[in-house]
Amino acid sequence: MATPLLEVKDLRLAYPGQGFRARPVEILHGVSLTVGEGETLGLVGESGSGKTTIGRALLGLAEPSGGSVVFAGRDITCLPSKERRALARDIQVVFQDPYTSLNPSLTIGDILSEPLIVQGATAKDARGKVGELLDRVGLPADAAERLPREFSGGQRQRVAIARALAPEPRLIVCDEPVSALDLSTQARVLDLLIDIQRRTGVAYLFISHDLAVVRHISHRVAVLYRGDLVETGPARKITATPEHPYTRRLVLASPVADPVEQERRRAERRRLAAEAAPDVA
Amino acid sequence: MTAETPTGRPDPRRRRSTAHKLLRDPQAVVTAGLLLFIVAMGLLAPLLASHGPNESSLDHIDAGIGTPDYPLGGDHSGRDIWARLLHSINTSVVSALIGASIALIVGVAAGLVGGYYDRARSATEWTFSLVMTFPGLLLLIVLMPLTGGDFRITMAIFGVLLSPGIYRIVRNQVVGVKNELFVDAARVSGLTDRRILARHVLFAVRGPVIIATAFLCGSSIGVQAGLAFLGVGPATVPSFGSMAAEGFQNLYIAPLQVVWPSLVLGTMTASLVLLGNALRDTLEGATRRPSKVAALKAAKASAVDDASSALLVVQDLAIAYPTPSGELNEVVSGVDLRLEAGETLGLVGESGSGKTQTAFAVLGVLPPEAVITRGSIRLDGRELLGLKESELRGLRGRTIAYIPQEPMSNLDPSATVGSQLVEGLRAASGVSRQEARERVLALLARVGIPDPEHTFGSYPHQISGGMAQRVLIAGAVACRPVLLIADEPTTALDVTVQAEILDLLRDLQEEMGMAVLLVTHNFGVVADICDRIAVMRDGRVVETGTSLEIFREARHPYTRMLLDSVLDEETVRTDPPAAASPMAAVAESAGKEK
Numbered sequence: 002m003a004t005p006l007l008e009v010k011d012l013r014l015a016y017p018g019q020g021f022r023a024r025p026v027e028i029l030h031g032v033s034l035t036v037g038e039g040e041t042l043g044l045v046g047e048s049g050s051g052k053t054t055i056g057r058a059l060l061g062l063a064e065p066s067g068g069s070v071v072f073a074g075r076d077i078t079c080l081p082s083k084e085r086r087a088l089a090r091d092i093q094v095v096f097q098d099p100y101t102s103l104n105p106s107l108t109i110g111d112i113l114s115e116p117l118i119v120q121g122a123t124a125k126d127a128r129g130k131v132g133e134l135l136d137r138v139g140l141p142a143d144a145a146e147r148l149p150r151e152f153s154g155g156q157r158q159r160v161a162i163a164r165a166l167a168p169e170p171r172l173i174v175c176d177e178p179v180s181a182l183d184l185s186t187q188a189r190v191l192d193l194l195i196d197i198q199r200r201t202g203v204a205y206l207f208i209s210h211d212l213a214v215v216r217h218i219s220h221r222v223a224v225l226y227r228g229d230l231v232e233t234g235p236a237r238k239i240t241a242t243p244e245h246p247y248t249r250r251l252v253l254a255s256p257v258a259d260p261v262e263q264e265r266r267r268a269e270r271r272r273l274a275a276e277a278a279p280d281v282a
Numbered sequence: 283m284t285a286e287t288p289t290g291r292p293d294p295r296r297r298r299s300t301a302h303k304l305l306r307d308p309q310a311v312v313t314a315g316l317l318l319f320i321v322a323m324g325l326l327a328p329l330l331a332s333h334g335p336n337e338s339s340l341d342h343i344d345a346g347i348g349t350p351d352y353p354l355g356g357d358h359s360g361r362d363i364w365a366r367l368l369h370s371i372n373t374s375v376v377s378a379l380i381g382a383s384i385a386l387i388v389g390v391a392a393g394l395v396g397g398y399y400d401r402a403r404s405a406t407e408w409t410f411s412l413v414m415t416f417p418g419l420l421l422l423i424v425l426m427p428l429t430g431g432d433f434r435i436t437m438a439i440f441g442v443l444l445s446p447g448i449y450r451i452v453r454n455q456v457v458g459v460k461n462e463l464f465v466d467a468a469r470v471s472g473l474t475d476r477r478i479l480a481r482h483v484l485f486a487v488r489g490p491v492i493i494a495t496a497f498l499c500g501s502s503i504g505v506q507a508g509l510a511f512l513g514v515g516p517a518t519v520p521s522f523g524s525m526a527a528e529g530f531q532n533l534y535i536a537p538l539q540v541v542w543p544s545l546v547l548g549t550m551t552a553s554l555v556l557l558g559n560a561l562r563d564t565l566e567g568a569t570r571r572p573s574k575v576a577a578l579k580a581a582k583a584s585a586v587d588d589a590s591s592a593l594l595v596v597q598d599l600a601i602a603y604p605t606p607s608g609e610l611n612e613v614v615s616g617v618d619l620r621l622e623a624g625e626t627l628g629l630v631g632e633s634g635s636g637k638t639q640t641a642f643a644v645l646g647v648l649p650p651e652a653v654i655t656r657g658s659i660r661l662d663g664r665e666l667l668g669l670k671e672s673e674l675r676g677l678r679g680r681t682i683a684y685i686p687q688e689p690m691s692n693l694d695p696s697a698t699v700g701s702q703l704v705e706g707l708r709a710a711s712g713v714s715r716q717e718a719r720e721r722v723l724a725l726l727a728r729v730g731i732p733d734p735e736h737t738f739g740s741y742p743h744q745i746s747g748g749m750a751q752r753v754l755i756a757g758a759v760a761c762r763p764v765l766l767i768a769d770e771p772t773t774a775l776d777v778t779v780q781a782e783i784l785d786l787l788r789d790l791q792e793e794m795g796m797a798v799l800l801v802t803h804n805f806g807v808v809a810d811i812c813d814r815i816a817v818m819r820d821g822r823v824v825e826t827g828t829s830l831e832i833f834r835e836a837r838h839p840y841t842r843m844l845l846d847s848v849l850d851e852e853t854v855r856t857d858p859p860a861a862a863s864p865m866a867a868v869a870e871s872a873g874k875e876k
Contacts, residue, residue, distance in 0.1 A: 038859065047778060048747070062469065089471050093470060094466075096466070096467065097463075101462050102463035102464050102466075104481075104485070107481075115473070116472065119471065119477070120472065154633070161467070168471075183633055185843060185844060204859075212777070213848075213851070214849060216849070216855075217853055219855060237854045240854065254780065256777075256780075256784075256804070257809065258808070258809050258845065259833055260810075260829045261830075262809075267781075270781060
């Protein structure tokens with residue numbers, strides 16, 4: 002891995018403050034991370050930690066106030082809108098909510114062919130490609146003529162994945178793509194994402210609050226806490242032997258689906274909490 | 283995940299087009315039919331009337347109804363009232379078209395730009411506020427010399443004066459829709475702003491604009507007639523307004539002359555307003571209340587077998603919702619549950635399994651269209667089904683309490699946390715305000731809020747989601763209920779906060795000895811806190827058992843499938859990154875060119 006596909010260096014991002022002469026609120030305080038070709042980097046953090054903001058900055062939906070984003074050797078931190086649009090070929094997104102991320106008034110076929118047509122495909126080619134995309138995400142070919150509301154959450158998320166795959170990108174930002182789904186659907190969608198990665202070599206920046214999900218799909222994991230990256234490393238190491246206290250707390254707080262094991266974990270978490278704040282009790 | 287009502291599932295019948303739905307609405311059909319008829323009459327005026335609108339004949343001054351060739355008689359200048367009436371329709375229709383289309387073009391265009399681009403908004407806002415300050419009718423009269431009295435130009439100006447209303451509607455809709463994820467997704471797909479506006483944003487604006495158009499047409503017609511009534515504009519243009527004005531002057535000689543124009547004008551504007559309302563109902567989905575099925579609700583408690591000692595006994599509970607075709611669609615079909623005092627029962631299932639519906643039935647807060655078709659819910663031996671709302675109110679809060687999934691949306695944003703808790707406590711126990719306040723402060727401290735005084739005086743938006751859930755728990759346990767129903771109480775929270783909330787629930791349960799019915803889809807949460815588990819699927823309980831039994835030796839294949847879907851701790855991705863080989867990349871780009 003000589004040059005990573007994506008290199009984020011010291012990324013800072015601030016939103017203007019609320020109210021007159023309010024100071025801007027900094028969400029990210031200098032985050033650096035890399036994603037290699039064909040690799041999945043899992044980004045874990047709790048709500049408000051800035052993990053979604055990182056994704057939006059990479060996608061050009063939020064403007065960084067400092068630092069740089071280099072994609073395939075090219076600085077894409079602040080691109081003019083025309084060049085940013087051209088980048089749609091390479092960087093795509095799957096959002097969390099499959100209910101609002103698909104335009105309810107367009108058919109699945111229109112949703113999938115739109116990115117192809119803006120990239121210069123003819124309507125006929127786009128139609129052919131739509132069938133292929135639906136097949137790749139495990140949806141029937143007749144789905145193209147139907148509207149999003151006729152599908153379940155898991156199926157809609159498959160449509161969103163198909164849309165992201167349409168331009169054959171090199172990187173997909175997955176922003177909590179399975180957290181709105183049922184348990185059994187969740188596992189199937191994750192397997193689909195892994196399968197697609199193996200076949201196409203696409204890289205994922207996988208954002209989630211759920212350590213179990215991230216562990217399942219990521220090669221490496223980065224832990225974000227209040228706008229700072231506190232720990233990065235191979236998935237096994239982060240989840241088995243976390244170093245940073247926050248990561249340790251996160252690991253112990255995730256309940257495990259086994260009453261006996263969970264009781265042990267709970268005791269350990271409470272012991273750790275008591276150690277950390279002996280004077281509270 | 284909360285939306286577990288039966289409407290959530292895909293239904294091919296729902297794909298009926300808006301036009302189809304409109305055709306089934308008698309109000310829309312009648313008003314649109316009337317309007318079409320009137321417009322057609324206007325278009326056919328040269329054929330239907332034997333005279334021009336301004337042709338006068340001295341023989342027919344104030345001629346009566348039924349005079350040959352003058353079906354409605356003549357006016358005081360001897361003109362054919364029937365002919366003038368038909369030609370006035372055309373004047374009205376042209377006014378409506380000009381006024382409404384100018385208002386739409388200006389308002390929609392500016393609304394899209396002002397809503398989508400934050401930088402342009404202050405300019406558009408300022409401009410349209412300025413336009414709104416113009417006294418409309420007066421301006422139109424003052425500008426008469428400039429327009430040369432041509433009613434079409436007057437209507438174009440009026441259209442501009444109407445545009446702020448449309449601008450506001452469109453701008454508000456666009457501001458709402460532009461942060462939707464599908465608009466973000468379109469931007470990431472590389473669409474130009476123009477294409478996003480035309481294809482993704484305009485559709486959301488469509489409904490309200492169509493509705494407003496009906497009202498715009500109505501007011502354009504009204505203003506044109508009003509100006510003509512005042513005598514502003516040339517007398518040669520036939521108009522309901524000038525006809526009515528002349529009729530008024532002639533009221534004592536021929537009283538019917540004022541009736542005809544008023545009648546047609548009234549029919550047109552009323553039809554437009556009613557059509558607008560019908561459009562609103564159809565496009566914005568005003569669902570009609572289902573016909574009185576609530577009477578069924580008091581289903582007789584089916585034969586109760588053993589008088590068991592359990593705290594909560596749910597037997598053969600079935601809940602149904604009426605479908606659009608009038609049949610009942612069962613979402614819960616025969617659920618049996620038992621909950622002992624002081625015990626925690628996890629009700630587990632995927633979305634649509636009916637777990638929330640079951641919990642709501644116990645609380646007695648099912649939506650009004652829900653029908654309990656059979657079954658019994660007994661709390662401490664007392665049948666809850668069929669109780670009056672006032673009796674249920676006595677139970678809720680005191681005996682049964684509830685913790686919701688979304689803490690924030692269950693607190694009133696306009697009142698402080700403290701006042702809400704005090705109000706709830708006083709409603710349930712009737713203590714004095716001062717005593718309630720002290721008890722609430724003690725409770726807030728008990729649920730782990732670091733500075734109870736401060737939180738007491740805070741508004742919900744000033745506290746975090748975890749704090750809000752603690753506040754709701756404090757409210758729920760305030761009267762020491764015997765049964766606490768928690769519907770996905772930690773789903774909206776971070777894992778670290780979730781662990782703390784579960785700890786709190788466990789501690790409170792031990793302290794107060796209450797039973798907890800926990801509705802969840804998360805097996806980790808279940809393993810953490812539940813004594814027993816009931817697994818639901820498609821409205822039925824497929825398996826019940828102690829936590830250990832279910833996790834270690836689940837018998838039902840569905841339970842096993844769910845447990846297998848849990849992403850376990852050991853699975854870590856081991857395959858190396860699938861770096862795209864150069865050859866594959868070449869093949870792929872070749873495919874792209876083709």
